[in-house]
Amino acid sequence: MTTHASxxxxxxxxxxxxxxxxxxxxxxxxxxxxxxxxxxxxxxxKGQPMTxxxxxxxxxxxxxxxxxxDGRLVTVQIISAYRIAVTLGGGKSPTTYTVNGGPSxxxxxxxxxxKGDALPxxxxxxxxxxPRQIDFYAAGVVELLIKAHCAPGQYTLATGxxxxxxxxxxxxxxxxxGEEVExxxxxxxxxxxxxxxxxxxxxxxxxxDEDGDVTNWQIHFGQVYTQAQSYGxxxxxxxxxxxxxxxxxxxxxxxIDMGRGDTHETLIQLSPTFRMITKRTGExxxxxxxxxxxxxxxxxxxxxxxxxxxxxxxxxDGGRPKSINHVVDKVVERETQEMLSRLLPALxxxxxxxxxxxxxxxxxxxxxxxxxxxxxVGRSADSFVIVHPEVASVLNxxxxxxxxxxxxxxxxxxx
Amino acid sequence: MTTTxxxxxxxxxxxxxxxxxxxxxxxQYSSEAAILSEAARRGLLVMAVEAWHSEAGQYGGHSxxxxxxxxxxxxxxxxxxxxxxxxxxPMLRIAPALLPMAVAPMVAAEPVSLPEPTVATVEIxxxxxxxxxxxxxxxxxx
Numbered sequence: 017m018t019t020h021a022s023x024x025x026x027x028x029x030x031x032x033x034x035x036x037x038x039x040x041x042x043x044x045x046x047x048x049x050x051x052x053x054x055x056x057x058x059x060x061x062k063g064q065p066m067t068x069x070x071x072x073x074x075x076x077x078x079x080x081x082x083x084x085x086d087g088r089l090v091t092v093q094i095i096s097a098y099r100i101a102v103t104l105g106g107g108k109s110p111t112t113y114t115v116n117g118g119p120s121x122x123x124x125x126x127x128x129x130x131k132g133d134a135l136p137x138x139x140x141x142x143x144x145x146x147p148r149q150i151d152f153y154a155a156g157v158v159e160l161l162i163k164a165h166c167a168p169g170q171y172t173l174a175t176g177x178x179x180x181x182x183x184x185x186x187x188x189x190x191x192x193x194g195e196e197v198e199x200x201x202x203x204x205x206x207x208x209x210x211x212x213x214x215x216x217x218x219x220x221x222x223x224x225d226e227d228g229d230v231t232n233w234q235i236h237f238g239q240v241y242t243q244a245q246s247y248g249x250x251x252x253x254x255x256x257x258x259x260x261x262x263x264x265x266x267x268x269x270x271x272i273d274m275g276r277g278d279t280h281e282t283l284i285q286l287s288p289t290f291r292m293i294t295k296r297t298g299e300x301x302x303x304x305x306x307x308x309x310x311x312x313x314x315x316x317x318x319x320x321x322x323x324x325x326x327x328x329x330x331x332x333d334g335g336r337p338k339s340i341n342h343v344v345d346k347v348v349e350r351e352t353q354e355m356l357s358r359l360l361p362a363l364x365x366x367x368x369x370x371x372x373x374x375x376x377x378x379x380x381x382x383x384x385x386x387x388x389x390x391x392x393v394g395r396s397a398d399s400f401v402i403v404h405p406e407v408a409s410v411l412n413x414x415x416x417x418x419x420x421x422x423x424x425x426x427x428x429x430x431x
Numbered sequence: 432m433t434t435t436x437x438x439x440x441x442x443x444x445x446x447x448x449x450x451x452x453x454x455x456x457x458x459q460y461s462s463e464a465a466i467l468s469e470a471a472r473r474g475l476l477v478m479a480v481e482a483w484h485s486e487a488g489q490y491g492g493h494s495x496x497x498x499x500x501x502x503x504x505x506x507x508x509x510x511x512x513x514x515x516x517x518x519x520x521p522m523l524r525i526a527p528a529l530l531p532m533a534v535a536p537m538v539a540a541e542p543v544s545l546p547e548p549t550v551a552t553v554e555i556x557x558x559x560x561x562x563x564x565x566x567x568x569x570x571x572x573x
Contacts, residue, residue: 049550050553052550052551053550053551053552053553053554054550054551054552054553055552055553056552087550117484168481170483184566184567187568189568197565198565199564199565199568200565200566200567200568201567201568201570202570207570210572211572215572216572216573220483220484227442228442232481234483240570240572241567241569242567242570243563243566243567244566244567247566247567251563255559257553258553258554258555258556259553259555259556259557259558259559260556260558260559261559261562286562290562290565290566292565292566419563419567422555422559422560422563423560423563425552425553425554425555426555426556426557426559426560429554429555429557430557430560
């Protein structure tokens, strides 16, 4: 074996590694650290320390993200299902919550297994009208804090909310130089709902886990930041942890978000001026889930159970898990073909780089069909990306967390 | 102090702990019931900090200051032990505060600071705001 004397590294000629995008960090599961610096768990908002979190309320699942103290991203995904807790005849009770002294309830997969209801689908204002919704969000935030190893206690939160794209409306404003620019703001109905139920509101969550251990959490939504959900995906895909943009020369993005309730197409133009155009192109995976429920009518599945059956491709039949691959395959194939047909103009838009994201990309059949369709319309592999299924669901939540962190850190930097 | 009999169910893990304590602390407590009674007294005080609602029974009937003093007395031994074992939670270590506090202190009577972090917070390219402000303006919520 030959050895070479190590020469000193010439930093002037050694190519410097480009900082990774947040999405690249997520793919590797590495802490968001670079050059011994990391994104923090807390930010100072008008001088007050707050724990930064990002929430993508979602239609089928609530997704939330925050930074761990070690720089790792911590995320949770909780099925939007709710069930008033009942006393069980035997066995361990699922984790139970009460919020502000209200009724005890279960959420997520536990609620689905206990035949709970899916929470309402629709605009933010419609969802928040249902009092169960905010209780569900509060419990979900507690699960996020627990996953980030936070101790029970009082938390003031700087909360990023990923809103449905259609709830962000373009307005014309003058910037500091007096030029007219298009700025996106929250539509009035959603804004009022956020003021009524989230901004400045406190929720006391009492949590009893499966072992009967009780903890109390007081969460206060101290500040709220809003962002179109698909812009969150753009942020995570294209920004480094330093806030710099890495677009590799791309000037136009089409984000196709296959969510549960809706499929959205958002066009983001970076040049010559920033523009964001968003449109709903149809229903999301709820359509597939309901088709599965219709195909398995004898099981009388509600939305939450049907969604679960769609994802797990399994159902309890006579007490035993039974594969429903054949049903799901048929439904997914039909519905994905239809969705891709509706998206055809976007897929043929050669000007834009396309990013497919959302929970819909989790399905292997869907993935294959997207690849096939892109091939058939002559798109090269470097003109689109299908966000990795492992991170697709939480990308909007991470993007909105970045909004909180970048906003406050940049303000501090500018001060 | 008068006592009232109360029947409670104790989990397996707590029972194992109780048995171990019974052996270790036999000279201080004459029975398992005596240990449980003391555990309830101390535990209830700790739980009182969670009863923050401004309703009857707030902080277990104590004023916040009074509860803080009671806890300080009760928890001194605990903090000493954690200090000896170098296991004090970060928020109770006294060090220059480079980051804001992650958690509001639940029991400390005086402001505490986070330890010096081993890594710094990133310095943000403030131009990130240019697009972000267009994509989602600062809303006025008040």
